[in-house]
Amino acid sequence: MPLQIEIPEINELSKKQDVIIEMLNSGIIGKDEILTTEKVAEILALSTQTICQMARSGELPGKKIAEKWRFSRRLIEQWIRGERTEEKIDK
Numbered sequence: 001m002p003l004q005i006e007i008p009e010i011n012e013l014s015k016k017q018d019v020i021i022e023m024l025n026s027g028i029i030g031k032d033e034i035l036t037t038e039k040v041a042e043i044l045a046l047s048t049q050t051i052c053q054m055a056r057s058g059e060l061p062g063k064k065i066a067e068k069w070r071f072s073r074r075l076i077e078q079w080i081r082g083e084r085t086e087e088k089i090d091k
Helices: 008-026 037-044 048-057 073-081
Strands: 034-036 063-065 068-072
Touching: 008 063, 034 037, 034 073, 037 048, 037 068, 037 073, 048 068, 068 073
Parallel strands: none
Antiparallel strands: 034 068, 063 068
16 A cells, blocks of 8 residues: 655645646636736725625635635726626636
8 A cells, every 4th residue: 555645735736736727727827817916906906905805705706826816817807898708717
């Protein structure tokens, strides 16, 4: 029986890798830029706290990765224009 050792840092990296692979497969990465909370706050002229609240409530399309919100520039631009999209980023 192979020995399995749990290493927290490796487990966290594995989770991040899974999210990145999911984002690549869904087309989120590779087709547009991924934005930080700070960058979205700058674009929308709102506080980072407001951006996080809007993302948590589902009003703003975003994805939490390693406890930090990330946003698709393309989806944020669509949101600004008021366009509805079938595409969503899971919370």
